[in-house]
Amino acid sequence: MALTLMKGSEAIAEAAIRAGARFFFxxxxxxxxxxxxxxxxxxxxxxxxxxxxxxxxxxxxxVYGAAGTxxxxxxxxxxxxxxxxxxxxxxxxxxxxxxxxLNVMRGGPGLGNIQASQGxxxxxxxxxxxxxxxxxxxxxxxxxxxxxxxxFAYEKAEKYxxxxxxxxxxxxxxxxxxxxxxxxxxxKPTKEAKPWAAMGWKPGDDPAKRAVINSMYISTxxxxxxxxxxxxxxREIEKNEVMFENYRTEDAEIVLxxxxxxxxxxxxxxxxxxxxGYKVGLFRPITVWPFxxxxxxxxxxxxxxxxxxxxxxxxxxxxxxxxxxVSGARPVEFLGHCGSLFPTTEEVKARILAMLKEGK
Amino acid sequence: xxxxxxKTQLLTDKQFHYCPGCNHGIIHRLVAESIDELVKEGKxxxxxxxxxxxxxxxxxxxxxxxxxxxxxxxxxxxxVATGIKRAKPDTLVFTYQGDGDLASIGTAEVxxxxxxxxxxVTIFVNNAIYGMTGGQMAPTTLxxxxxxTSPYGRDEAWCGxxxxxxxxxxxxxxxxxxxxxxxxxxxxxxxxxxxxxxxxQYQLEGKGFCMIEVLSACPTNWGLNPVEAxxxxxxxxxxxxxxxxxxxxxxxxx
Ligand SMILES: Cc1ncc(C[n+]2csc(CCOP(=O)(O)OP(=O)(O)O)c2C)c(N)n1
Ligand code: SF4
Ligand SMILES: [Mg+2]
Numbered sequence: 001m002a003l004t005l006m007k008g009s010e011a012i013a014e015a016a017i018r019a020g021a022r023f024f025f026x027x028x029x030x031x032x033x034x035x036x037x038x039x040x041x042x043x044x045x046x047x048x049x050x051x052x053x054x055x056x057x058x059x060x061x062x063v064y065g066a067a068g069t070x071x072x073x074x075x076x077x078x079x080x081x082x083x084x085x086x087x088x089x090x091x092x093x094x095x096x097x098x099x100x101x102l103n104v105m106r107g108g109p110g111l112g113n114i115q116a117s118q119g120x121x122x123x124x125x126x127x128x129x130x131x132x133x134x135x136x137x138x139x140x141x142x143x144x145x146x147x148x149x150x151x152f153a154y155e156k157a158e159k160y161x162x163x164x165x166x167x168x169x170x171x172x173x174x175x176x177x178x179x180x181x182x183x184x185x186x187x188k189p190t191k192e193a194k195p196w197a198a199m200g201w202k203p204g205d206d207p208a209k210r211a212v213i214n215s216m217y218i219s220t221x222x223x224x225x226x227x228x229x230x231x232x233x234x235r236e237i238e239k240n241e242v243m244f245e246n247y248r249t250e251d252a253e254i255v256l257x258x259x260x261x262x263x264x265x266x267x268x269x270x271x272x273x274x275x276x277g278y279k280v281g282l283f284r285p286i287t288v289w290p291f292x293x294x295x296x297x298x299x300x301x302x303x304x305x306x307x308x309x310x311x312x313x314x315x316x317x318x319x320x321x322x323x324x325x326v327s328g329a330r331p332v333e334f335l336g337h338c339g340s341l342f343p344t345t346e347e348v349k350a351r352i353l354a355m356l357k358e359g360k
Numbered sequence: 361x362x363x364x365x366x367k368t369q370l371l372t373d374k375q376f377h378y379c380p381g382c383n384h385g386i387i388h389r390l391v392a393e394s395i396d397e398l399v400k401e402g403k404x405x406x407x408x409x410x411x412x413x414x415x416x417x418x419x420x421x422x423x424x425x426x427x428x429x430x431x432x433x434x435x436x437x438x439x440v441a442t443g444i445k446r447a448k449p450d451t452l453v454f455t456y457q458g459d460g461d462l463a464s465i466g467t468a469e470v471x472x473x474x475x476x477x478x479x480x481v482t483i484f485v486n487n488a489i490y491g492m493t494g495g496q497m498a499p500t501t502l503x504x505x506x507x508x509t510s511p512y513g514r515d516e517a518w519c520g521x522x523x524x525x526x527x528x529x530x531x532x533x534x535x536x537x538x539x540x541x542x543x544x545x546x547x548x549x550x551x552x553x554x555x556x557x558x559x560x561q562y563q564l565e566g567k568g569f570c571m572i573e574v575l576s577a578c579p580t581n582w583g584l585n586p587v588e589a590x591x592x593x594x595x596x597x598x599x600x601x602x603x604x605x606x607x608x609x610x611x612x613x614x
Contacts, residue, residue: 023447025443049446053439053472054469054471054472054475055468057468058436058442058472061432061439061443062442062443062446064432064433064439065439065440065442065444065445065446065447066443066447068440069444069447071447073443087436088433088436095431198430198448200407200408200428202427203369210429212428212429214422214429215431
């Protein structure tokens, strides 16, 4: 296994290229600017396209344009920029175009700050733009996990014709870790594989094959039919694509829940408390949409579990999904801060010990 | 018996939904015929064209143009077309946009497509009003013109003088060819078609951003019958929006 020490943003960008992405459209914003910077140097080397758009609004619409031709396309931004992309994301979801979108989250609301944060969980999982839609949303917790997920992200996006969102944060983009890079995938779209794509159609060709990349269905009946198609697809994804990790939960009395980078703090707390003889475990959703409701419920409903502690770098957003999964079967507590203040291992441990002492 | 006229194949058989006297239909036909002719002249491979429809009265243009089509979000057609053209550089890509779409909500996208010198043809249909939403004031609405959101007439002191997009975009270094046309009479229709076809030819030669602005009647929201509407266009719009070539880098080089 060849491990290279890489910066998160560069590893993520390279992984997208290895997964076949040949079109990048974006706009600079901290803490993800190294991604467009990397792309601007790398894309020309491999015959790809890097284009700095005039805004995130334009960038996501360029994604709409390029993805509609069947190519593998990616865009990247951070929270305020991702807010601007919501219009385009909704249209892309409506038009059922596969693509990959990265949100390297920073503090909010508004301009917030440039430190890592998890404040966009609601936006990512509950629909940031208008209309009934979802994005297949991954929240990996290490650079390697982002890279590995990227390698199948386009296949999922294309299988379901859905945009894939990576919910990352400034820490993962800025830190360095050893990574194993996969082999390069050379991707060529075909009309057979993507009959909906705009790849050339002339009068006299089969009218059913003329591409119309569109999210508008003006009659109630047509829009209902269209949303039924989307909803059926979302149910399939919920059935097939849920990803999660149970870490030392099999005999845990306290189950922690956390996603992304902060789950690593939770994991350290679990390991340290285990050393001290406390039975603590971590349940980590890897897909945050679809959320692993049933799997979390199963982990929490074990007889020895006394309570759940949800840890986030926000004021309690995934907490709502955790509560839905637990459905009152156990007390659920929350430890988190907004303003990009990461909980420390010590803080998490102290909270768990207090919970155990209270007999929860 | 010889065929002297045929409907262009680049329009579908779907009946236009446009109001009587609306100029959108004429402009559609000029765009479609230009593509058709370029194919027949061997300058463009059949099927190698993608259009982008706007949000506005021509929102259903994807049902009318008989080629691969996109429907863009309001104002975003130049960004969508940029993505298409970058992915398919050998394809003829055009956007078709109204004045609310291009001159209001989509100014950033069109200015920057021009600025980057995107190899696109933009057909800009200026009818001095928001047709689709029922006749509100556009940035192009003339001073004194009554609309549903300027019921006392457009007041320049309150909301500025009408924006002149051809003049403005011709000042952007990246634009290649900008002309303003009208389709109010046969002479102008023929001129307009020439301009559209020339813009497309420039794109096929790999030249930069081209925009053809077309002054267009909206009898319904101007509250006029089709004949009066054309007269109003001639007496009010053409003087403020003079017809002609604003920029032609191709001609400058000759
Ligand atoms: C984001 C957004 N804002 C507003 C609208 C509503 N809207 C639809 S068409 C339109 C105006 C179109 O006017 P114009 O571009 O001049 O085209 P016309 O109908 O006159 O041809 C507006 C404001 C919309 N669809 N999307
Ligand atoms: S409202 Fe105006 S622009 Fe729209 S179709 Fe009718 S005449 Fe044409
Ligand atoms: Mg208009």
